[in-house]
Amino acid sequence: MSFTNVIQFLEKIAPLAGLSKKEIAALQKPNKVLKAELTVNGKNYPAYRIQFNNARGPYKGGIRYHPEVSEDEVKSLAFWMTIKTAVTDLPFGGGKGGVTVNPKKLSKKELEELSRAYVRAFYKNLGPDVDIPAPDVYTTPEIMGWMLDEYQKLLGKKAPAFITGKPLELGGSKVRDIATALGGVFVLEQAVKRTGLKKKTVAIQGFGNAGMNMAQLLAERDYTIIAVSDSKGGIYEAKGLDIEEVIKVKETKGSVSEYAKATKISNEELLESDCSILIPSALSGVITKENAQKIKAKIILELANGPTTPEADEILSARKTLVLPDILANAGGVTVSYFEWVQNKKNESWSEQEIKKKLQEKMDSAFGQIWDEFSDGKKSCGKYDKDHISAERCDSFHISSFRTAAYVLALKKIVAAGKNKKLI
Numbered sequence: 001m002s003f004t005n006v007i008q009f010l011e012k013i014a015p016l017a018g019l020s021k022k023e024i025a026a027l028q029k030p031n032k033v034l035k036a037e038l039t040v041n042g043k044n045y046p047a048y049r050i051q052f053n054n055a056r057g058p059y060k061g062g063i064r065y066h067p068e069v070s071e072d073e074v075k076s077l078a079f080w081m082t083i084k085t086a087v088t089d090l091p092f093g094g095g096k097g098g099v100t101v102n103p104k105k106l107s108k109k110e111l112e113e114l115s116r117a118y119v120r121a122f123y124k125n126l127g128p129d130v131d132i133p134a135p136d137v138y139t140t141p142e143i144m145g146w147m148l149d150e151y152q153k154l155l156g157k158k159a160p161a162f163i164t165g166k167p168l169e170l171g172g173s174k175v176r177d178i179a180t181a182l183g184g185v186f187v188l189e190q191a192v193k194r195t196g197l198k199k200k201t202v203a204i205q206g207f208g209n210a211g212m213n214m215a216q217l218l219a220e221r222d223y224t225i226i227a228v229s230d231s232k233g234g235i236y237e238a239k240g241l242d243i244e245e246v247i248k249v250k251e252t253k254g255s256v257s258e259y260a261k262a263t264k265i266s267n268e269e270l271l272e273s274d275c276s277i278l279i280p281s282a283l284s285g286v287i288t289k290e291n292a293q294k295i296k297a298k299i300i301l302e303l304a305n306g307p308t309t310p311e312a313d314e315i316l317s318a319r320k321t322l323v324l325p326d327i328l329a330n331a332g333g334v335t336v337s338y339f340e341w342v343q344n345k346k347n348e349s350w351s352e353q354e355i356k357k358k359l360q361e362k363m364d365s366a367f368g369q370i371w372d373e374f375s376d377g378k379k380s381c382g383k384y385d386k387d388h389i390s391a392e393r394c395d396s397f398h399i400s401s402f403r404t405a406a407y408v409l410a411l412k413k414i415v416a417a418g419k420n421k422k423l424i
């Protein structure tokens with residue numbers, strides 16, 4: 001999403017959170033835009049660190065390596081991190097980093113040099129209590145390890161809480177590898193419980209870190225996975241797929257579509273399949289105004305970032321499909337990143353069981369807060385109608401979806417913290 005769209009979005013949602021013009025204006029501007037040119041083997045790569053808002057705590061956000069990284073994109077992503085950390089009640093603000101580079105064209109040595117150069121360029125503005133980076137698109141735990149090493153050299157002391165998503169042996173956290181999917185499971189369990197959904201048939205688009213772990217975790221519980229897919233196509237079996245067998249096929253033959261004991265389907269067919277729960281876990285913008293009408297699922301869990309277009313969202317909301325938005329559904333990753341930071345600061349190492357329990361508590365609590373906001377928001381329409389606006393405008397003035405409730409809640413928390421610190 002472009003930053004212009006972020007501003008438009010904010011202007012649309014903020015009145016629902018009861019924000020004043022002054023408060024909205026304060027939320028529209030990043031605190032700091034840091035830029036540098038990183039030189040590796042005579043070539044220059046533009047690099048950014050954008051610190052959007054720290055009203056609720058140190059800036060937190062990943063570093064992305066991609067040829068299409070731009071200042072505008074990093075700014076939007078830094079804004080979304082501010083919202084995401086607020087939704088899950090993590091004591092962080094939002095930031096994001098990026099380098100405009102195609103990492104696939106760099107040797108491993110060049111990649112290491114680029115990563116170290118990034119830290120040298122920005123380290124004075126980073127730190128465990130200031131701004132804590134993490135992995136994002138095309139940045140790995142190994143890269144986090146190089147960045148940590150460079151930071152500690154510059155600082156002359158150990159500081160593992162400088163960065164999260166590190167390898168375990170450098171102070172990384174257990175459960176990080178499945179954190180996004182497991183957080184999604186907890187969110188889904190809450191939604192199933194509160195809506196009373198009985199038939200739990202699931203279709204998952206994407207079979208990478210997020211989608212495959214999700215399939216495995218749900219299959220271990222009492223869910224029937226009827227369809228999965230990857231970039232080469234999908235498979236469908238009404239009685240339920242044997243996920244362990246599908247994983248073996250994916251690992252040996254490269255695609256789930258090679259699995260012979262199920263019907264082959266396209267990615268489009270998967271979205272419209274006869275499931276009660278749909279989990280987009282691959283690309284953004286796959287649920288559109290063209291296919292939203294045909295989606296049969298009662299619950300959509302957005303494990304991918306931005307899988308639903310705004311037009312599709314309105315259609316789904318009118319059809320009473322419960323869309324669990326990305327800012328909550330895939331926040332398990334940043335939540336375990338927070339646990340990693342706490343463990344590093346306290347010089348502790350928590351057990352897998354302890355982390356899973358804490359993750360469930362965080363996700364359940366975030367879900368509950370949004371659910372309450374959503375229920376109250378629906379009721380508040382009458383009040384707005386009577387006191388402020390005409391009946392025709394009522395629809396656009398009440399909290400019409402669980403997604404809107406999540407944004408409203410996040411904005412309220414950020415503004416309250418900003419006022420408390422006299423930042424607004």
Ligand code: NAD
Pocket residue numbers: 180205206207208209210211229230231232267281282283284303304305330333
């Ligand atoms: P990944 O690269 O591990 O897997 C992506 C999967 O999507 C692969 O199976 C790929 O084959 C499939 N895919 C690609 N093009 C497709 C297409 N046209 N149709 C269907 N499937 C297609 O990536 P990931 O880490 O699993 O991330 C997936 C999504 O989840 C992204 O939107 C990402 O931003 C989001 N997400 C991931 C994490 C995480 O911790 N992994 C955290 C937050 C958000």
